[in-house]
Amino acid sequence: MKLLFFTDTHIRGTTPRNRKDNLIETLETKFKEILYISKEHDVDFILHGGDLFDRPDISPSIVRKFALILNSFHIPIYAIAGNHDIYGHNIDTLHRTMLGLFDAIGIIKLIKQDEVVFLSRDNIKVQLTGQSYKYNIDSKTNKNSYIINKKDDDVDYAIHIVHGMLLDKPFIEGIPYTLIDDILDTKADITLSGHYHSGFGVKEIEGKYFINPGSVIRITNSLREIDRTPKVVLIKLDKDINIDLIPLKTAKPGKEILDRSHIEMAMLKNERIVEFKQSIDSSADFEKLDIDHIVNSLAQTEGVSDSVKKEALMRIGNAQMYYEEDEDE
Numbered sequence: 574m575k576l577l578f579f580t581d582t583h584i585r586g587t588t589p590r591n592r593k594d595n596l597i598e599t600l601e602t603k604f605k606e607i608l609y610i611s612k613e614h615d616v617d618f619i620l621h622g623g624d625l626f627d628r629p630d631i632s633p634s635i636v637r638k639f640a641l642i643l644n645s646f647h648i649p650i651y652a653i654a655g656n657h658d659i660y661g662h663n664i665d666t667l668h669r670t671m672l673g674l675f676d677a678i679g680i681i682k683l684i685k686q687d688e689v690v691f692l693s694r695d696n697i698k699v700q701l702t703g704q705s706y707k708y709n710i711d712s713k714t715n716k717n718s719y720i721i722n723k724k725d726d727d728v729d730y731a732i733h734i735v736h737g738m739l740l741d742k743p744f745i746e747g748i749p750y751t752l753i754d755d756i757l758d759t760k761a762d763i764t765l766s767g768h769y770h771s772g773f774g775v776k777e778i779e780g781k782y783f784i785n786p787g788s789v790i791r792i793t794n795s796l797r798e799i800d801r802t803p804k805v806v807l808i809k810l811d812k813d814i815n816i817d818l819i820p821l822k823t824a825k826p827g828k829e830i831l832d833r834s835h836i837e838m839a840m841l842k843n844e845r846i847v848e849f850k851q852s853i854d855s856s857a858d859f860e861k862l863d864i865d866h867i868v869n870s871l872a873q874t875e876g877v878s879d880s881v882k883k884e885a886l887m888r889i890g891n892a893q894m895y896y897e898e899d900e901d902e
Contacts, residue, residue, distance in 0.1 A: 574697040576732075577611050578806040580622025580767030581788035583657060586635040589792060594830045596790070597635065599823075603789055604642045606823045607805055611646060614807055617694045619646060621681070622767030622785075623655030623706060623736030627792075629670035636671050643680050650681045651690065654705035655736045655767060662708040684734065691728065697810050700725050702761075703734040706768065710737040711749035716756055724760040730810055733761040739785065741773040753783045762814065765806075771797055775806075775816050786818055791831060799827030 582604070588596040611619060643650060652672075660666040664686070667673040676683040684690060684703030692699040704710070704718045719739060724731040738750040753776055756764070763782045772787025786804040803824045809815040 574694040574699065574810040575614055575616045576618045576620055576808040577616045578620040578622065578765050578808060579607060579786065579789050581624045581655065581770055583624055583627040583790050583792060584631060584635065584639050585627035586632050591832050592830055593832050600790060601638065602823045603821055604639065606821055608642065608646055610805060610819060617648060618692055619648060619650040620734060620765060621650060621652035622734055622765055623653045624657045624767060625652060626671055627657050629658055629660050631671050640680055651684055651701060652681045653684055653703040653734050653736050656706040662706065664705050664707060698728045699810065700728040700731040706736040711751050716751065719751055719756040719764065720759040721761040730762045731760055732763045732765065734765045736767045738769055739766040740769060741776050753778065763808065771801060774818060782814060782816060784816065791827065799831050801827065
């Protein structure tokens with residue numbers, strides 16, 4: 574049996590300002606390459622890890638375009654819902670979304686909560702389950718979304734798909750996440766995850782596979798995303814499990830399609846404000862905090878651009894207004 578997994582396609586009708594290409598055309602090209610890969614490797618089933626759409630109410634013209642592409646796969650497509658596919662992180666809104674429409678008319682087969690799907694091909698039987706995104710999926714007390722407690726005696730392998738912040742190592746403090754090490758008691762032979770766009774590739778621990786190839790599309794313009802090549806996962810099941818990460822050839826280098834000019838301009842602006850503060854500190858001796866003195870010194874300070882001075886004066890004025898309002902109360 575062969576399965577092809579990919580995730581976080583974020584189909585949308587507009588191009589973010591941090592991309593230099595036409596995102597709709599890029600998405601269409603990538604989907605067609607994934608279709609080619611599925612035919613080249615004679616894939617039996619397609620699996621999608623959630624966030625098929627970037628929002629639940631994509632325009633009908635865009636939906637039509639990708640419905641035609643997905644229909645051309647001619648093999649079953651199983652998916653779960655990501656946070657962008659539904660309203661308010663609420664899976665109960667699915668019937669009002671484009672993903673729900675795709676499920677209703679049979680373009681994809683959405684794996685429901687607590688549903689078990691059995692796939693059979695070439696004398697291999699797979700138990701397939703899925704967990705769509707929910708608001709508390711990565712709370713410390715909620716690991717059940719990632720864990721399969723029962724594997725049917727009649728199956729060769731169990732695969733579980735989750736749309737959540739599953740990671741191989743600790744992340745930024747304050748952002749909820751779940752570590753692979755915390756769910757090692759799952760009965761699933763393969764756990765597939767989406768949501769974390771950078772991905773962590775393939776991790777094999779104690780004979781179990783945990784996989785996130787990263788988002789098919791690069792939405793953000795972080796340095797990590799610029800260096801990343803979008804991939805899909807080919808899963809071959811026989812007597813053993815074989816996993817291949819396949820880079821998308823149509824994915825252009827990040828530097829060609831991701832624009833960091835807005836970030837760089839913001840960084841430069843912050844640097845200039847810091848330089849301005851340092852120049853004030855070094856050129857003026859404030860014996861007391863007198864606002865008029867600060868404003869006059871600012872206006873006469875050399876080596877600072879007029880735009881930075883204007884921004885600083887505006888902020889000083891706002892701060893003064895806020896301070897005076899507080900005193901009047």
